[in-house]
């Protein structure tokens with residue numbers, strides 16, 4: 277299982293790369309679950325990572341754009357995709373517009389990873405719809421980070437079904453949502469392709485700075501080379 281770490285700056289990106297991240301995810305954690313960074317910042321981080329850590333895959337979010345704002349979503353995907361990232365992450369709410377938005381994202385030509393917002397449960401038909409389209413990966417994440425973790429939002433059966441559906445379609449399955457070291461056994465049981473973290477690698481809430489000590493401990497745990505990790 278690979279480790280995705282969300283970062284907001286060049287400094288954090290290089291710390292994450294040195295600390296064991298397998299995917300570097302660019303977002304502004306203080307601006308919402310999928311808070312977007314300015315494109316100039318995304319470009320700057322991508323350039324630094326390509327210079328120093330050329331092989332690491334990089335994703336970036338477009339921000340928490342409401343699903344009915346289809347033109348804004350398309351414009352943000354174009355802007356972020358043009359920054360040279362490997363993946364563009366777009367939040368998918370559980371609303372009737374979801375299949376239409378997914379169709380538009382798949383037609384965008386960019387390597388989009390739809391991120392299903394799981395706070396109100398997942399709609400299996402929407403996940404199946406995404407899996408039938410040309411996306412490299414599909415994720416589940418939570419919006420309200422104070423309401424507990426992904427494991428509070430969804431039962432294990434639903435998570436198991438999500439991972440199985442995505443992987444059966446030949447795509448990477450990713451899980452996130454205020455995950456912590458204590459969730460490692462549950463994550464191992466589900467065995468997604470990657471798990472995403474921000475809250476767990478900050479000393480305060482997810483909008484505070486990335487803490488290299490917490491990251492190293494989490495990385496060792498997730499990569500199977502340490503007993504307990506820093507948590508809480």
Ligand SMILES: O=C[C@H](O)COP(=O)(O)O
Nearest residue numbers: 282452453454472474475
């Ligand atoms: O994409 C992953 C998220 O940034 C994880 O953030 P979180 O651990 O605060 O839910």
